[in-house]
Amino acid sequence: MNTDLHRLLDEAFAGVEMTPDAQDLKEEIRANLIARVAELEASGRSSSEAAREAVAELGDVRDLLAEPDAATRAPGGDPFAAAQARHHVRPKPAYVVRTVIASVVAVAGLLLAALGATGVLPVPLGVTILFLGIGATGVAWIVGDALVQETTTNHPMSSLRAGGFFLATFLVIYGAGFAGLVALSALPVWGIVFAALGVVVGTVLYAWLGATQTNRRKAWVRELTRTMPPNRFEQEPETAARFGIYTAVIWVVTFAVIVVLVFTVGWWWAPLAFLGGFALMMLILARMMFAPSR
Incomplete structure (x- = not known):
């Protein structure tokens, strides 16, 4: 078990009110991060490095907990488009x-x-x-x-x-x-x-x-x-x-x-x-x- 991953995930959710929805999201993210850490470890990272990189890629969990209405106020009213614009990655x-x-x-x-x-x-x-x-x-x-x-x-x-x-x-x-x-x-x-x-x-x-x-x-x-x-x-x-x-x-x-x-x-x-x-x-x-x- 990668204890670093669970500790870093708890730190990412520090200060977040753990409503039932937030708890469900946390457990889903935990499952996704476990899969991501396995990919990173397969590519040669150590367990601790993989955990830190996976959690860093996650970004601010508060963005995932944002109200849907806030996303739909973006141009076009598309929540996915708004989130995509917020997380946009530019080519190197x-x-x-x-x-x-x-x-x-x-x-x-x-x-x-x-x-x-x-x-x-x-x-x-x-x-x-x-x-x-x-x-x-x-x-x-x-x-x-x-x-x-x-x-x-x-x-x-x-x-x-x-x-x-x-x-x-x-x-x-x-x-x-x-x-x-x-x-x-x-x-x-x-x-x-x-x-x-x-x-x-x-x-x-x-x-x-x-x-x-x-x-x-x-x-x-x-x-x-x-x-x-x-x-x-x-x-x-x-x-x-x-x-x-x-x-x-x-x-x-x-x-x-x-x-x-x-x-x-x-x-x-x-x-x-x-x-x-x-x-x-x-x-x-x-x-x-x-x-x-x-």
Whole structure:
């Protein structure tokens, strides 16, 4: 048990009249902070550091106890908009600069790869693949860097999990690029194997990261949205786990079918297998998200 967390939470509520509503809010915040501390400890913080950081992110609990009428006096009368404006987090200048640089690198790399693949830019195949890797890295960097930033409504994602999204993005874009090179006859037919492998592994990694993602919303967002119906995957973790397993099986089978098609009837049938696997995954997702609860 993290005693620092409970002590800091008691200090945050010092001087607050503990009405039944305030007590309910305190216990809800306690549960949210326990989850947040677990995330911070998983990213390398000590127990005491994680507790202090989580409580600091909470802000002034009196804001969460403010009367709803005070929030509705904001422009538009929207309590959520008023709270969002009060807790607004501005992007860090260094993050903006990194994003601009990564965007330029991504566009330049993908453009040069496209020009090399179509023969407009007379460069060796290896250089074209290098350009593709640079472009894919730029896009993946934008995704990963964005996820580790704190936003108005969300705590920053851990570096390890953001790195997973970086890798998934890189694999999907690199795989799609290899498929384009095969389609343009710039790469032999066997290149479709690498294309399918990148897209399949990246998609499976995306599915796993999404299914295992914890709720990173801040306490004030949780308080304002506690009356909203929960996400099906958050309400039923076993449903999210089943979807992750189904997705992995679908893409493993799809990859196997693609390999068989490439070496039997021809690589031009491989995109049909990919589209079939993707359509099946989306149908299962729709079924699991919107099916009536038992």
